[in-house]
Amino acid sequence: xxxxxxxxxxxxxxxxxxxxxxxxxxxxxxxxxxxxxxxxxxxxxxxxxxxxxxxxxxxxxxxxxxxxxxxxxxxxxxxxxxxxxxxxxxxxxxxxxxxxxxxxxxxxxxxxxxxxxxxxxxxxxxxxxxxxxxxxxxxxxxxxxxxxxxxxxxxxxxxxxxxxxxxxxxxxxxxxxxxxxxxxxxxxxxxxxxxxxxxxxxxxxxxxxxxxxxxxxxxxxxxxxxxxxxxxxxxxxxxxxxxxxxxxxxxxxxxxxxxxxxxxxxxxxxxxxxxxxxxxxxxxxxxxxxxxxxxxxxxxxxxxxxxxxxxxxxxxxxxxxxxxxxxxxxxxxxxxxxxxxxxxxxxxxxxx
Numbered sequence: 001x002x003x004x005x006x007x008x009x010x011x012x013x014x015x016x017x018x019x020x021x022x023x024x025x026x027x028x029x030x031x032x033x034x035x036x037x038x039x040x041x042x043x044x045x046x047x048x049x050x051x052x053x054x055x056x057x058x059x060x061x062x063x064x065x066x067x068x069x070x071x072x073x074x075x076x077x078x079x080x081x082x083x084x085x086x087x088x089x090x091x092x093x094x095x096x097x098x099x100x101x102x103x104x105x106x107x108x109x110x111x112x113x114x115x116x117x118x119x120x121x122x123x124x125x126x127x128x129x130x131x132x133x134x135x136x137x138x139x140x141x142x143x144x145x146x147x148x149x150x151x152x153x154x155x156x157x158x159x160x161x162x163x164x165x166x167x168x169x170x171x172x173x174x175x176x177x178x179x180x181x182x183x184x185x186x187x188x189x190x191x192x193x194x195x196x197x198x199x200x201x202x203x204x205x206x207x208x209x210x211x212x213x214x215x216x217x218x219x220x221x222x223x224x225x226x227x228x229x230x231x232x233x234x235x236x237x238x239x240x241x242x243x244x245x246x247x248x249x250x251x252x253x254x255x256x257x258x259x260x261x262x263x264x265x266x267x268x269x270x271x272x273x274x275x276x277x278x279x280x281x282x283x284x285x286x287x288x289x290x291x292x293x294x295x296x297x298x299x300x301x302x303x304x305x306x307x308x309x310x311x312x313x314x315x316x317x318x319x320x321x322x323x324x325x326x327x328x329x330x331x332x333x334x335x336x337x338x339x340x341x342x343x344x345x346x347x348x349x350x351x352x
Contacts (some may be wrong), residue, residue, distance in 0.1 A: 001043045001118070001173075002099045006088050007034060007106035008054030008079040016245045022056035024106040025063055026227060027309065029234040029291055030276050032063060033221050034106045035121040038070045040113040041246060050095040052077045052105075053090045076340030084181040084192030089174075098176050103195075105220070106322060109230050112216035114171050126151075126208035128199060129173045132166040133214050141167035142196050144211050152209040166211065167344075168196070169218050177207055224324050231307050232289045235272040244275065276310070284314075 007024045024034035041049060049072045053060045057078060063351040067074030077092050089096075089103065102118065114131075121129045130152065132144050143164040145154040156163050172195070181198035188194045203209050219230040244262030244268075246252060254271025258264060262279045269275070270287035276294040285302045293310035294296060301317040311328035314320065318333065325331065 001044075001046050001101060002096055003049045003104060004088065004092050004096065005034070005037055005041070005049060005051045005082045005104050006085060007060050008052045008057075008082060010090065018316065020242040022059045023222070025056075025059060025289070026221070027293065027307070028109065028221065028227060028230045029238075030274055030293055033109060033227075033230075034064070035061070035070075036109045036111075037104045037106055038064065038067070038072060040110055041104060042071045043113050044115050044118045046102060046118075047071070048073055048075075050075045050077050050092050050093065051081050054079050054082060084188070085195035086193035086198045089178060089195070089198070090182045090193065091101070093179055094178075096176075100175050103172040103174060107221050108170030109219050109221060109234075110169070110171060110214065110216060110232060110238055111218075116172060117171055117212050117214070120210075120212040124208075124210055125175075127175045127177040127202055128207070128209045130199065130209065130211050131169040131171045131214050131218075132211045133169050134165050135167040136165075138163075138165045138167060142284050144168055146211055150211050150213075152199070152203055152211050154203065155200050157194075157196055161290040166213070169214060170220060171214075177202065225322075227303070227324060228305065228322060230309060231291055232272075232305070235274060235289065235291060238272045238274070240271070244277070256287070259294070272302075280349060 025032040029294055036268045049067060052075055053076055061076055064074055067129055075095055077095060079088060079091060113126040117131055130144060135141060139158060142155060142157045144152050144166045145164045147153055178198060181201045182193060185193060185197045187200050188197060190255050217233050219226050221227045221230050238257055240255045242258045243260045244258040245265040246258060249266040250264045252269045256269045256271040257274045259275060259277035262275045265282045265284060267281045268285040272289060274285035274291045275281055276292050276296060277295040278294050279292050282299040284300060285296060287304060289305045290303055290306045295311045296308050297313040301314040302319045306323040307320055308325045309327040312325045313330045317331050
């Protein structure tokens with residue numbers, strides 16, 4: 001079995017961050033989202049991985065390298081433009097050959113991994129197996145309509161009708177039969193080859209498409225709110241570790257990680273919380289559910305339920321909540337006024 005990891009999307013819903021950084025490399029708990037997927041694949045025993053990359057391909061390649069750090073052998077497959085998930089399978093056919101393969105969306109996180117998915121596939125040996133999860137808001141997702149035995153009978157994309165509450169998540173296992181499907185389907189109305197259309201093509205021809213229900217934590221991190229939610233989930237399982245320096249005037253409660261060469265001075269740390277290596281927290285209250293990247297500075301500020309990317313600086317910022325602060329961004333406060341420099345596609349909420 002091989003794996004195909006899709007990392008070519010442009011991340012329009014994560015602008016302005018995705019203007020300068022591949023969306024799959026935006027960190028959750030100080031680790032790029034893509035790495036969670038590669039680690040999950042490695043845990044299944046799969047070693048040969050194709051990574052589909054787009055305009056940020058060089059960033060992906062620098063971060064992942066040849067895959068040896070994950071116990072993998074990585075082949076990069078360039079995609080000249082985003083043209084749909086099924087198009088990724090189409091351009092990867094030479095790499096995949098006649099092997100069964102996992103297809104994993106590079107901005108998805110399955111906290112308990114995907115071993116159950118591959119085990120379920122091996123037990124049934126269908127032509128395709130999709131991952132589904134019961135959700136409260138099925139109109140926001142593509143959903144699967146199953147029979148009593150878990151065999152997929154229909155796939156519906158973001159329907160307002162309550163046809164199913166089983167959302168299709170971003171991990172699949174395919175037999176080589178999928179190659180016929182992706183060659184047969186026409187582009188959708190948005191001009192892309194949709195994997196849901198390929199799956200429906202297989203269903204319509206009585207090929208066996210089964211679903212595996214995943215009950216663990218799963219998140220598609222394509223939006224800022226979802227990234228923050230995923231960060232909360234990941235750091236909620238932290239093992240406390242103080243590798244840096246916390247002075248006697250500071251207090252620490254709950255699971256807190258302070259990285260190497262980080263310094264905490266006269267501050268209150270409330271876990272779950274990560275202070276990245278080489279960062280400084282001074283005269284501040286930080287946490288809970290907050291991740292501070294490497295080389296950051298937080299002084300005279302109050303921050304909770306937020307993610308600060310590497311090199312970010314906060315000075316005199318009170319009551320920052322539910323925020324994602326980009327790499328090397330500076331946030332300061334002046335008495336009696338707000339002064340902002342706001343980039344393209346930004347969203348700003350200013351409280352009193």
